[in-house]
Amino acid sequence: MAFPPIKLRTAFRVFVAISLVGLISLSLGVLLYNFSVESRQRAAQLRADFVEQQKQSVRREVERFAERVEYRKSVLPVSARERSRLRVEQGHIVASNIHDYDSARLSGDEIKEQILRSLRAIRFDDNIGYFFVVDLQGTVIMHALRPELEGRRASTLRDSRGRPFIGTLLEQVRVGGEGAVTYTFTKPGMPGNDFLKVTYAKRFDAYGWMIGTGVYLDDLEHQEKRELLAEITQVRYGKNGYLFVDDWNGLVLAHGAQPELVGTNIWDFEDSNGVKVVQQLIAAARQDDGDFVYYAWRKPDSEQERPKVSFATGIPDWRWMIGSGLYTDDVEQDIALMQQSLNRHLRDGIVRIVLGGAFLGLLLFLFVDRFYRWLMIDFGRFQAFFDQAAVSDLPMQESALRFRELQQQARYANRMLEDKINARKKLEDYQAHLQDLVAERTRGLEEQTRALALARDQADAANRAKSAFLANMSHELRTPLNAVLGFTRLMHRDAAVPSRHRENLAVVDRSGEHLLGLINNILDMAKVESGRIDVRAEVFDVRAMLDDLLILTKPRADAKALTLSLERGPNLPRFLQADASKLRQIIMNLLGNALKFTDLGGVRIGADCATDRHGRLFLEITVNDTGRGIPQADLQAVFEPFRQVGIAEGEGTGLGLSISRRLVELLGGDIAVCSSTGQGTTFGLSIPVERTGPIMRAGDPPPVIGLAPGQPPQRHLIVEDNPANRRLLRSLLEGVGIEVHEAVDGLSGLETFVSLRPSVVWMDLRMPNMDGVEAAAAIRRSDGGGDCRIIAVTASVFRDEQERLLKSGFDGFMRKPYREEELMRRLEQVVGLRLLRANAPQLDGDSPAPVPDPAELPRNWVTEFLDAVRIGHVNKMHRSLDHIGQSLPAQADYLRALTNAYDFERLTEHLQTALGDTQKETAS
Numbered sequence: 001m002a003f004p005p006i007k008l009r010t011a012f013r014v015f016v017a018i019s020l021v022g023l024i025s026l027s028l029g030v031l032l033y034n035f036s037v038e039s040r041q042r043a044a045q046l047r048a049d050f051v052e053q054q055k056q057s058v059r060r061e062v063e064r065f066a067e068r069v070e071y072r073k074s075v076l077p078v079s080a081r082e083r084s085r086l087r088v089e090q091g092h093i094v095a096s097n098i099h100d101y102d103s104a105r106l107s108g109d110e111i112k113e114q115i116l117r118s119l120r121a122i123r124f125d126d127n128i129g130y131f132f133v134v135d136l137q138g139t140v141i142m143h144a145l146r147p148e149l150e151g152r153r154a155s156t157l158r159d160s161r162g163r164p165f166i167g168t169l170l171e172q173v174r175v176g177g178e179g180a181v182t183y184t185f186t187k188p189g190m191p192g193n194d195f196l197k198v199t200y201a202k203r204f205d206a207y208g209w210m211i212g213t214g215v216y217l218d219d220l221e222h223q224e225k226r227e228l229l230a231e232i233t234q235v236r237y238g239k240n241g242y243l244f245v246d247d248w249n250g251l252v253l254a255h256g257a258q259p260e261l262v263g264t265n266i267w268d269f270e271d272s273n274g275v276k277v278v279q280q281l282i283a284a285a286r287q288d289d290g291d292f293v294y295y296a297w298r299k300p301d302s303e304q305e306r307p308k309v310s311f312a313t314g315i316p317d318w319r320w321m322i323g324s325g326l327y328t329d330d331v332e333q334d335i336a337l338m339q340q341s342l343n344r345h346l347r348d349g350i351v352r353i354v355l356g357g358a359f360l361g362l363l364l365f366l367f368v369d370r371f372y373r374w375l376m377i378d379f380g381r382f383q384a385f386f387d388q389a390a391v392s393d394l395p396m397q398e399s400a401l402r403f404r405e406l407q408q409q410a411r412y413a414n415r416m417l418e419d420k421i422n423a424r425k426k427l428e429d430y431q432a433h434l435q436d437l438v439a440e441r442t443r444g445l446e447e448q449t450r451a452l453a454l455a456r457d458q459a460d461a462a463n464r465a466k467s468a469f470l471a472n473m474s475h476e477l478r479t480p481l482n483a484v485l486g487f488t489r490l491m492h493r494d495a496a497v498p499s500r501h502r503e504n505l506a507v508v509d510r511s512g513e514h515l516l517g518l519i520n521n522i523l524d525m526a527k528v529e530s531g532r533i534d535v536r537a538e539v540f541d542v543r544a545m546l547d548d549l550l551i552l553t554k555p556r557a558d559a560k561a562l563t564l565s566l567e568r569g570p571n572l573p574r575f576l577q578a579d580a581s582k583l584r585q586i587i588m589n590l591l592g593n594a595l596k597f598t599d600l601g602g603v604r605i606g607a608d609c610a611t612d613r614h615g616r617l618f619l620e621i622t623v624n625d626t627g628r629g630i631p632q633a634d635l636q637a638v639f640e641p642f643r644q645v646g647i648a649e650g651e652g653t654g655l656g657l658s659i660s661r662r663l664v665e666l667l668g669g670d671i672a673v674c675s676s677t678g679q680g681t682t683f684g685l686s687i688p689v690e691r692t693g694p695i696m697r698a699g700d701p702p703p704v705i706g707l708a709p710g711q712p713p714q715r716h717l718i719v720e721d722n723p724a725n726r727r728l729l730r731s732l733l734e735g736v737g738i739e740v741h742e743a744v745d746g747l748s749g750l751e752t753f754v755s756l757r758p759s760v761v762w763m764d765l766r767m768p769n770m771d772g773v774e775a776a777a778a779i780r781r782s783d784g785g786g787d788c789r790i791i792a793v794t795a796s797v798f799r800d801e802q803e804r805l806l807k808s809g810f811d812g813f814m815r816k817p818y819r820e821e822e823l824m825r826r827l828e829q830v831v832g833l834r835l836l837r838a839n840a841p842q843l844d845g846d847s848p849a850p851v852p853d854p855a856e857l858p859r860n861w862v863t864e865f866l867d868a869v870r871i872g873h874v875n876k877m878h879r880s881l882d883h884i885g886q887s888l889p890a891q892a893d894y895l896r897a898l899t900n901a902y903d904f905e906r907l908t909e910h911l912q913t914a915l916g917d918t919q920k921e922t923a924s
Contacts, residue, residue: 569608601626
């Protein structure tokens with residue numbers, strides 16, 4: 001029985017629809033079940049991860065402040081010496097200003113008396129700091145605290161250990177003009193004479209005096225403790241996060257949420273569960289890495305006791321316990337919000353799966369319908385073929401049929417027409433052959449195009465990989481070298497370092513500079529290959545460079561009992577012009593190669609200059625050794641990269657000689673080698689140079705001693721993951737009187753900026769969690785971020801990288817390893833600070849301003865300013881003058897001139913007159 005086509009098609013569609021609905025429903029059920037199980041597992045894991053994350057966040061807050069305490073402890077001696085030095089500089093400036101100002105109108109004895117009277121009146125450091133004056137023969141001229149010592153020989157003054165500390169200080173001042181000594185001595189108002197003190201003194205050449213003062217280390221330590229405890233009470237983070245400090249006896253020293261507990265001993269305090277909270281926290285703090293403690297404590301926002309977990313660590317030297325914690329109900333609230341969000345995602349996922357399944361079912365149904373249509377079309381083609389077979393010789397096109405079985409039937413049908421279309425078939429075969437040839441050539445061209453595209457992509461990938469490698473190499477090598485060079489120069493500048501150690505520090509500094517040069521030149525090799533390097537010709541002392549290279553390599557030669565000699569030719573001048581850094585690296589590579597492969601005998605360097613027939617001057621260097629030698633067959637391979645000819649595996653990278661040849665070619669010279677196995681090797685190079693005169697260098701600028709007065713207070717933030725680099729940069733900034741804060745990565749740097757609002761951010765670029773570029777962009781977007789200066793601290797040496805930083809929002813950059821004078825230039829040029837330098841000329845007073853009427857000054861302001869004058873607090877005096885200058889500019893200008901001249905006597909007289917006039921008005 002035949003069914004109508006429309007009914008067969010409808011039945012087919014109904015069958016397919018029912019099958020699809022059942023299959024999709026079953027698949028959705030399985031997917032939803034698996035999704036539900038996975039969601040519960042993810043929720044449990046999310047809760048555990050979130051709790052652990054919050055605990056670690058608390059731990060980081062505690063350890064960050066503990067690191068700050070440890071650092072402040074470690075720099076106490078340096079701070080004491082620097083504070084003494086700055087006080088002595090102040091006293092020296094006072095004496096110099098009095099001498100220069102009064103030399104034309106007073107006698108020498110009167111000037112001396114004026115200076116001694118001014119210095120005797122100055123007090124600082126809570127009124128226990130004072131000046132003393134000793135002549136260079138050792139006689140005490142003035143002692144503000146103990147006048148009975150005046151006129152006595154300083155050699156009679158000894159500390160509690162019997163050491164003549166004044167004699168030691170005099171020896172340093174006579175030789176170097178200034179010096180420092182650490183000793184034990186008496187303290188005003190305190191019994192005993194064993195208080196550790198750092199004293200600094202400077203020579204006053206006008207009268208052959210030594211002006212000095214000192215700082216007690218325990219006073220400085222007490223001050224640091226007070227500042228740290230005050231600072232810790234201001235720390236807040238999260239919803240209820242704060243810090244607290246107790247001593248190991250249970251006495252509360254600081255508490256961020258309950259300041260009323262400060263000064264209370266809570267050793268025996270128990271929570272509602274019987275946990276002795278403080279005893280548990282102190283026990284955790286005594287452990288090496290600290291520990292977590294679970295207990296209950298009053299919650300700041302609800303004033304009710306709630307479960308809490310805290311992390312505690314200790315400062316053993318100060319017997320401090322530093323801790324912080326989180327309330328578990330806050331965590332549960334956050335977890336509940338996260339669970340709600342997860343449930344919403346689950347519901348959304350179920351809806352998406354259902355809609356996606358329905359959509360896929362619809363697509364499948366449409367595909368089956370399309371399949372049925374294709375089948376009917378193929379049958380229709382068969383019907384048309386048989387209808388036309390009687391009148392047409394056209395064969396049926398097999399490729400038009402979509403099913404293999406129908407194609408087989410079409411081949412049977414076409415065989416019936418073979419006799420009729422043989423001739424036409426040959427023509428069709430010839431045309432098909434031509435089409436095949438065209439297709440084959442087209443495929444060949446396409447394959448060549450794909451190969452070229454692949455080669456281009458591989459080259460681009462190699463360049464990107466090399467750039468990434470160079471960036472990592474620059475950062476990883478220059479970052480530690482920054483700390484080595486920086487702290488070496490700080491120690492070399494320290495007068496307390498013995499002279500025998502200064503020579504060693506000089507060697508370390510030269511070696512570090514040489515290593516920095518090697519790093520820069522190795523990175524320059526990559527620039528050679530990419531066409532981004534320039535030859536920088538400069539005037540240099542060729543003899544000094546050769547002597548320096550011998551000093552650097554002599555320890556290696558001595559370690560192998562080898563001789564190391566230098567022979568200068570008769571035509572070798574002292575000063576030449578060429579790229580000295582690249583020439584230095586070439587010679588150093590050749591020397592290192594010779595010493596490495598020489599076991600007996602020695603290494604000889606020859607240096608001379610020669611002129612070619614065109615009159616050009618060439619520097620000719622030979623490096624000869626008595627080592628193993630190179631076989632003749634391998635001589636041509638010694639300059640190839642990564643080739644290690646005639647040596648054991650692992651004795652080098654094979655890059656040194658290849659780099660040397662590339663640098664020689666870059667400089668326009670030639671390099672050659674000759675060798676005999678077992679007799680040694682000689683490398684010779686010839687570099688075009690120019691003869692020139694001596695090197696003319698400008699004198700180094702005087703060192704910076706602080707910030708110029710009249711500027712707003714400076715608060716800077718250092719964002720750097722390397723502790724040594726943070727410590728070096730902090731030491732340099734604090735040395736000029738800048739308040740410094742630290743952050744260990746970009747994320748914590750952003751948080752610290754939001755809480756402190758510093759005026760300047762020193763941003764390292766390569767850090768975990770968030771790199772410097774992302775952190776700088778986030779700071780710019782935050783409130784107040786557009787007003788601060790952000791300076792990039794980078795180890796990159798590529799110029800395009802530095803230009804990219806300036807375009808991406810940085811105000812400037814400083815390259816590692818940074819030097820102190822470079823840092824000072826950034827403070828002046830980028831930040832816009834005015835710096836005071838040692839021995840800098842002062843403003844002249846040739847045209848003194850008229851003295852304004854003291855009666856104009858307010859009494860309260862005069863009292864406050866007079867207190868600052870009596871203790872010599874110059875910064876506070878300038879701030880007060882800035883305030884009064886808004887209403888009384890003439891008074892402010894007159895008092896500022898006296899302040900800049902350190903004429904404290906006239907300042908005091910003017911202010912006391914103002915108080916007397918004020919009192920008279922009040923009485924009348």
